[in-house]
Amino acid sequence: MYKKLIKGVFMLIVALGVAETAWASGETTDSGTTAWMLTATTLVLLMVPGLAMFYGGLVRTKNVLGTMMHSFAAMVIIGVLWPAFGYAISFGDGVLGGWFGWNPDYVFLNGIDDTIMDAGIPEYVFAMFQGKFAIIAPALIAGAFAERVTFRGYILFISLWSLLVYSPICHWVWAGDGFLYNMGPAGAIDFAGGTVVHISSGVSALVAALYLGARRGYPKNVMKPNNLVMTLIGAGLLWVGWFGFNAGSAVASDLDTGRALTVTQIAAASGAMAWLVIEAIMFKKATSLGVASGILAGLVAITPAAGVVQPVGAIIIGFAAAIFCFLAIQLKDRLGFDDSLDAFGIHGIGGIVGALTLTFFIRDSWMAEAAEAAGGSWSVWQQFGIQAAAVGITIVYAAVVTIVLVVLIEKILGFRMKQDEEMSGLDHSVHGEHGYGLINPN
Secondary structure, eight states, X not given: OHHHHHHHHHHHHHHHHHHHHHHHHTOOOOHHHHHHHHHHHHHHHHHHHHHHHHHHHHSOGGGHHHHHHHHXXXXXXXXXXXXXXXXXXXXXXXXXXXXEEEOGGGGGGGGGTTOBOTTSSBHHHXXXXXXXXXXXXXXXXXXXXXXXXXXXXHHHHHHHHIIIIIHHHHHHHHSTTOTTTTSTTTOOOOSSSIIIIIIHHHHHHHHHHHHHOOOTTTTTSOOOOSOHHHHHHHHHHHHHHHHHHHHXXXXXXXXXXXXXXXXXXXXXXXXXXXXXXXXXXXXXSOOHHHHHHHHHHHHHHHTTXXXXXXXXXXXXXXXXXXXXXXXXXXXXXXXXXXXXXXXXXXIIHHHHHHHHHGGGGBOHHHHHHHHHHTTSOOOHHHHHHHHHHHHHHHHHHHHHHHHHHHHHHHHHTOOBOOHHHHHHXXXXXXXXXXXXXXXXXX
């Protein structure tokens, strides 16, 4: 009995000490929300090797490692640049009317060591979650100029693009004093990155591909995927990771999180179903590449809308994205420009479709709050105008800065590979390896 009494007193002292420490530090960490955001952060990072597999399977055998290295290089390079400067530019105090941010306390994340955000999570977790978005955005661009750029040119490009294109746009849309965040009574809607990630990267991808020119031999020579099995697995990993991408953007573990996860699942399935129907009508067969493309089209389009639409809206947005992305890819083939892996056709077009069409499926409660904020009424068409303005501004800014970067890198360092290097393939010329152990890959 004495042992139980002593044990009870000891446990009480420990509990009081822990409670006093927590009170003294002022920490109010929500363990449930923090656990979910840690999971979501991990899921978003999983998308990067998923993207590497998706892209890697679509190129020729001689370029599989080089193409996958573009995704992994983004994890490495942006993984350092984001905590060093990217977070400060994206979420620092607004400069020049909210065109970009800056906070010296955010440089190398030095000023957030003890910070717990209002959502109940350490700011470190939020910074790392956002950092995964910053990683995947430039990796998406690589699909447009796959099989024909130097590795050193690519490294310099994604470094500058991340700081000069991605981070400022991120501030416009998601920082509290960003000018797109404050456009209209409720701002430009971009729940999880349709504008910030997909439109910016898709447009930049198109600009870079047009300037650098087509792969040698394109379109005369058939350039078949080397491993569609790997591409399909990559698409599956992207689908799984996208739950963290969208549902994690609620920065909570509540009703909004459940809503975002639900419409993400539905839109992905809807996009894939629509692509299957299109292929059945056009080609009388369903392809694995079509399923993978439809999945991505639906996921991209629902990304900006995941916080405001209901399941019916998700189905329609997924279908619409598949149709427009399919048409964009067909148009690319007719025009003859070489967006190698359809980065613009899927991500650019899908992001635009989602950012604009979401307007017509916004839940009534959201519109009521917007009307109240407007001091009277707020119509769907007024919100559509805000969305269109945000899309247009993002397209112009991303295109202009990207062309400047590509031209400078090509002139100073060299961005496009030399003919003999390109014909030998990235794996051998750049990395001195072969993805499948072949002596003469083709």
